[in-house]
Amino acid sequence: MSIADIFQTCVICPGLCKLNCPIYASTRDIRSAPDRLGWAGYSVLVRNDYDTLYNLELCTGCGYCSESCPIHNELPKAIFKARTLIQDVLGEKIPKNGYIELNLDPDKEYLAIDASIYDASDVIKNLGLELLDTSELYLFKSYGYSLKIDENAPIFTEDMDVFKPDDKKIYPSIMYELPRESLGVYTLHIPCKARHLRESIIARATELYGKPTKILTGCSGAGGYLFKTHPALASIAIRMFFRRIRGTILTLCIHTWEALSKMDYKAITPIIVYRGDVNG
């Protein structure tokens, strides 16, 4: 069967494989359900509808769905092949040297945020900062696909109002899309771009929230190089591991962090800092 046929089968099937998928069974994120991955692949490849392109990154390639598929559809293979095809078709720009290449102006102040930017974009604008898009947007941009932001969609412009000392509401307003874990028992994530600031980040986070339960160092920019060389591994790392822990993390650049400190603002999430040069 062709890739399109495989995806089409998933569109027709009610998803008998669903519960065999370790990601869906544990997260219940419908975007990762194998039948819905088939929908996503079908939309992208057959319908040229890229809204669900991002979902294809959720497959780890474990192959359990194929085992329980009544016709043993090799969905993961189709997904990985689709990723390559999409790269070819859309002029993907995979970084060559292990890091995402971003043209940054060292004199500019950036704010990098590992969350959906829909709501946060206004916050960033109000701070007078440029947005340094990472993770999710990287995936779109690296495929040459620009994420369309619905101009008419309401944005929480009042978010800044709740951005006050000790006001915990800032958290859901920015991180609303992500599952949260209770603070107090939290994982501290240090982006690879900021690994040279590891000690100071840990100290600041400890000062703010107590000792992290776990410290992870990894690329917050969607693990570009890993994605190229070990896609299955990268998917696991990014979508499961990072997704889970980033529910407690907001990453900001050092300038923003300093500005916020001076203004006596305090975010509920640990602030992680790095300077303009993302390549560390």
Add this chain to the structure above:
Amino acid sequence: MDKVNFFKKLRMVYSIESYWIDKSILKMYSRDYWPLLVYKHVENIDIESPYGIVIPKTEDEVVKVLRLASEFGIPLRVYGGGSGVLGGAKAGEDEVIIDLSRLNWIRWYDKRSRIVDVGSGAYMAEVESWLNNQGYTSRHYPQSINVATIGGLISTYSSGQYSTGYGNIEDMILGIHYATPGGELIKLKPVPRGNILPILMGVVFGSEGSLGVITRVYLSVYKKPKKSIKFIYLIDSFEKAIEQAYKLIEYGVYPHLLRIFDEYESMLNFGLDRWGAVALGILEGGLASKDNMRLLDKLFGKKLQLGLFEKWYNSRNDVIRYIYTLFKSGLAVETVELSAPWSKVISIYNDIRSRVLEIEGVKTATAHIGHFYNSGVGLYFTLTIELNRLKSIYRDIWDTIEYICMKHGGAPLHHHGIGKVRGKYVREFLGINSINLLASIKRTIDPKNILRGGLEKLVQ
């Protein structure tokens, strides 16, 4: 209706996971498994997405969502596994889906009394697997066991393959929690029986999420039987098989699993070299006796190889293979289930089969009976239809089947629910007084019409 503030409050005050902009997730909820939508999807026709998604993780969050929806006048549609075949879980573009799949706990409530406490979003297959690992079973095996949640099964009044011996979903639920549209949590603790309880439980049984949102279920389960006998027979005709099954039930023997296929479905499923109707089943526990087997031999006659039974049993839920093969040949599959009294079942079957095949575009019409009661059966038709005519003849097919069934004294539904297809038939079947009563129940429980679903369609 202020959706903006609804979502703002959901996230910022209650921190409840919700989406309303991100199309990558909204599109994943754009349909259920109603064939018209499936083939629309295949044909690259846009299917509208819901306005937003709310994914509560606890009963408390469900209550909060309903209170907020009531406050802001937001129409909600409950979504479990999204496996319904009549469009019941398909939300309009102004509706918000409340996905219950994260209410998925499974734990013992009272092991000695064999009662399990299950979140309404647990898939039935997860429940069964959890039970099997401990030597227990639910014995509720709908074909959709892998793709349906227990809450969804209750709200469509589900029936399973072991219904003849163990009963349907309503016989297995001892207690239930559900949230009313106003945001009150009704908690009915599990008890073996109690008057009044059926009225309160009935609010959410079969009402397809339009009167309340099921959050927790207390399920009665069984120890796995140590002894069982499988059987499979070939009978001269479907009519004769029905007659013999009638006698079996009259003897008071209700096999735990009993299914008879018409001649066409027998041929498709078993590839026999002889024309006839297959009857198969399982006797478990105390029923698995030589006496009962002798009775079956006497009634059904010619035994087939048990290998054929195993072949069917092991692949009985793999409908996709069949559907996909047909799809590749330009055919769509539709299923219709009915309830027929013993006195009418043969005439209903014959009349429907001959009339539905007269519709241009319907290629085959086969049937089986999988649910046997003292007074009648659940009759299940499977039709193959030319894909390019599906849309144009869809209503003709349903009109033909449902009206013939009612004309003969059957009920135009059994266990798939009402969804977006059956409203007009059920209205006629129930009569105006019953519909008015249902409408007043709906208005009383849900004056703002917050919860959308089968009943909402029925009483509009």
